[in-house]
Amino acid sequence: MNCKYSEKTAIKCGINSALIAGYLWDNMAENGAEHHSMEWIRCGKKSICAVFPFMGVKAVGNALKRLVRAGILKRAEYNDSRFDRTASYAFTEYGSVLMEETENDY
Numbered sequence: 001m002n003c004k005y006s007e008k009t010a011i012k013c014g015i016n017s018a019l020i021a022g023y024l025w026d027n028m029a030e031n032g033a034e035h036h037s038m039e040w041i042r043c044g045k046k047s048i049c050a051v052f053p054f055m056g057v058k059a060v061g062n063a064l065k066r067l068v069r070a071g072i073l074k075r076a077e078y079n080d081s082r083f084d085r086t087a088s089y090a091f092t093e094y095g096s097v098l099m100e101e102t103e104n105d106y
């Protein structure tokens with residue numbers, strides 16, 4: 001897998017967060033769903049661990065929390081079952097600008 005990441009995101013949130021943001025950005029187009037006029041992707045921590053085997057579940061959770069606190073991602077739960085706690089993530093306007101700048105660099 002080709003790992004792309006934003007240098008600005010890596011400086012602000014760390015390399016793990018930047019890698020996860022790049023992964024979510026790349027998969028948003030094909031796996032995203034629209035809710036409340038935003039594009040959301042449903043992604044669990046364990047599925048991200050499968051993509052990045054050098055990160056544990058806790059490291060993925062911490063990286064996602066940093067992205068949400070930095071204002072790059074939004075987090076919500078759009079699930080049919082009340083027992084399903086899998087999170088959905090969307091890029092904020094600021095996060096989209098960061099990721100589009102990265103795309104232009106490649």
